[in-house]
Amino acid sequence: MARFIFVTGGVVSSLGKGLSSASLAYLLQSRGYKVRLRKLDPYLNVDPGTMSPFQHGEVFVTDDGAETDLDLGHYERFSGVSAKKSDNITTGKIYNDVLKKERKGKYLGKTVQVIPHITDRIKEFIKNDSSKEDFVICEIGGIVGDIESLPFVEAIRQFANDIEKKNALFIHLTLVPYLKASDEIKTKPTQHSVKELRSIGIQPDIIICRSERSIPLEHRKKISLFCNVDIKNVIETVDVKTIYEAPISFFKEKLDVQVLNYFKMKSKKPVNLNPWKKITKIIFKTKKEVNIAIIGKYVELKDAYKSLDEALAHGGIENKIKVNLIRIDSDKLRVSEIKSKLRNISGILIPGGFGKRGTDGKIEAIRYARINKIPFLGICYGMQMAIIEFARNKLNIKKATSSEFDKNGVHVIGLINEWKKDGKTIKGTDKDLGGTMRLGSYDAKLKDNSLIRKIYGKNLIKERHRHRYEVNINYKEKFEKNGMSFSGLSPDGSLPEIIELKNHPWFVGVQFHPEFKSRPLAPHPLFSSFIRASKNHK
Numbered sequence: 165m166a167r168f169i170f171v172t173g174g175v176v177s178s179l180g181k182g183l184s185s186a187s188l189a190y191l192l193q194s195r196g197y198k199v200r201l202r203k204l205d206p207y208l209n210v211d212p213g214t215m216s217p218f219q220h221g222e223v224f225v226t227d228d229g230a231e232t233d234l235d236l237g238h239y240e241r242f243s244g245v246s247a248k249k250s251d252n253i254t255t256g257k258i259y260n261d262v263l264k265k266e267r268k269g270k271y272l273g274k275t276v277q278v279i280p281h282i283t284d285r286i287k288e289f290i291k292n293d294s295s296k297e298d299f300v301i302c303e304i305g306g307i308v309g310d311i312e313s314l315p316f317v318e319a320i321r322q323f324a325n326d327i328e329k330k331n332a333l334f335i336h337l338t339l340v341p342y343l344k345a346s347d348e349i350k351t352k353p354t355q356h357s358v359k360e361l362r363s364i365g366i367q368p369d370i371i372i373c374r375s376e377r378s379i380p381l382e383h384r385k386k387i388s389l390f391c392n393v394d395i396k397n398v399i400e401t402v403d404v405k406t407i408y409e410a411p412i413s414f415f416k417e418k419l420d421v422q423v424l425n426y427f428k429m430k431s432k433k434p435v436n437l438n439p440w441k442k443i444t445k446i447i448f449k450t451k452k453e454v455n456i457a458i459i460g461k462y463v464e465l466k467d468a469y470k471s472l473d474e475a476l477a478h479g480g481i482e483n484k485i486k487v488n489l490i491r492i493d494s495d496k497l498r499v500s501e502i503k504s505k506l507r508n509i510s511g512i513l514i515p516g517g518f519g520k521r522g523t524d525g526k527i528e529a530i531r532y533a534r535i536n537k538i539p540f541l542g543i544c545y546g547m548q549m550a551i552i553e554f555a556r557n558k559l560n561i562k563k564a565t566s567s568e569f570d571k572n573g574v575h576v577i578g579l580i581n582e583w584k585k586d587g588k589t590i591k592g593t594d595k596d597l598g599g600t601m602r603l604g605s606y607d608a609k610l611k612d613n614s615l616i617r618k619i620y621g622k623n624l625i626k627e628r629h630r631h632r633y634e635v636n637i638n639y640k641e642k643f644e645k646n647g648m649s650f651s652g653l654s655p656d657g658s659l660p661e662i663i664e665l666k667n668h669p670w671f672v673g674v675q676f677h678p679e680f681k682s683r684p685l686a687p688h689p690l691f692s693s694f695i696r697a698s699k700n701h702k
């Protein structure tokens with residue numbers, strides 16, 4: 165049976181529970197164990213799919229087509245294990261399941277209540293599909309004390325009892341602030357947070373203290389004493405310069421050793437930190453820089469393009485160059501300013517997006533990249549915009565547009581009518597917005613002698629999708645005659661997956677999101693190639 169590790173947070177949010185969980189997963193894996201990571205989100209949305217990236221950051225898509233919390237991206241990038249639908253759940257989904265069951269009369273006339281019905285459903289989710297794992301690390305979103313997270317905390321308390329406490333470990337992550345004015349480190353918020361956790365029946369086994377500076381022994385002793393935790397289990401995590409240092413820093417603090425000790429388990433092999441050491445060294449040593457512009461609607465919130473930022477950084481590591489991301493708000497980008505704003509840019513990237521706002525600026529920037537031969541990567545919406553730009557300015561179809569934001573005009577981009585998955589045909593719709601896009605991993609066949617074929621080094625690829633609209637295949641011939649090749653198609657040839665320009669050093673548009681599959685220890689070839697081209701453009 166798997167051992168379960170529950171990670172809760174206290175004092176403030178955004179302390180890095182996701183990164184801590186992901187780092188722990190790497191260390192346990194490196195010691196020879198099989199690990200799975202899960203996230204329990206307390207909000208009422210059924211999934212983050214319909215939430216604005218401004219509110220919630222990026223929506224991370226799994227191979228099996230789930231729209232999930234961005235922490236699952238951290239998990240994948242650090243553990244290398246692809247997340248599944250069954251690894252992220254929200255309060256909304258739990259209630260949805262319970263209420264559906266209630267409508268079917270499955271509760272046999274009983275009063276349906278938070279305890280036991282909601283908590284039972286949470287416990288089912290935690291345990292589901294875990295029999296082959298050595299460890300399941302479950303992160304609880306939000307912080308202890310939030311009304312919304314209460315049923316989750318109650319469920320993990322019960323769960324630990326159900327499987328016997330020795331098979332479950334509670335880790336609590338808190339903030340240990342440093343007060344500049346009095347030059348003091350304060351443990352009181354941690355004490356209060358643990359008190360809060362204990363009031364709902366959970367005694368943490370390990371406390372991870374996030375701090376700006378190293379925590380002296382006397383303060384650790386205080387936390388150990390007041391929070392009733394062995395001093396060896398008071399682990400500090402001091403701010404790191406790059407997130408790739410996190411596994412190294414938790415290893416130094418013996419987090420993994422303490423976890424194994426708790427479960428009375430032994431390490432199967434020594435931890436290998438070399439890959440992380442290698443990449444942090446590259447990051448710290450690299451002096452050369454390359455400027456990449458990301459032109460999108462959500463650039464103000466850094467987390468809105470989390471996987472993309474990471475994938476570009478991975479491309480930089482692979483090319484031993486620092487990638488400076490210049491974020492340009494497409495909403496505010498005036499056509500007249502494009503030249504001046506893109507002057508020192510070596511590569512232009514248009515990420516995924518929705519709706520009409522900001523399209524003019526994006527289209528003009530693509531034209532600028534096409535004509536001035538600046539490396540360009542268009543992702544999903546970015547590829548669709550590249551198609552519209554080419555149709556309008558090169559094919560002279562002035563009214564070319566997408567039915568996503570203009571019901572009139574010439575639809576070079578249109579609603580997907582149907583597409584195939586595992587032999588089945590699915591109908592596209594824009595009526596119900598939640599979970600109805602073309603989601604998850606689909607195959608694409610690459611054209612021989614194309615740039616994309618060279619980049620991937622194979623003919624058939626699998627990439628993750630998240631879109632409702634599609635390039636109209638009927639225009640293929642017209643585009644290709646004029647220099648834009650459809651170099652990747654769905655296996656049945658009906659859906660354009662990749663476009664590229666013939667007379668351009670590096671101009672690629674992809675209908676999928678390659679950023680979701682890039683990992684620091686295995687950078688995605690598309691990003692490595694894009695950064696290489698941008699580096700050469702300088």
Ligand code: GLN
Pocket residue numbers: 515516517518519543544545546568630631632633634
């Ligand atoms: N809005 C576009 C569509 O639904 C693109 C989506 C995206 O970029 N992820 O097809």
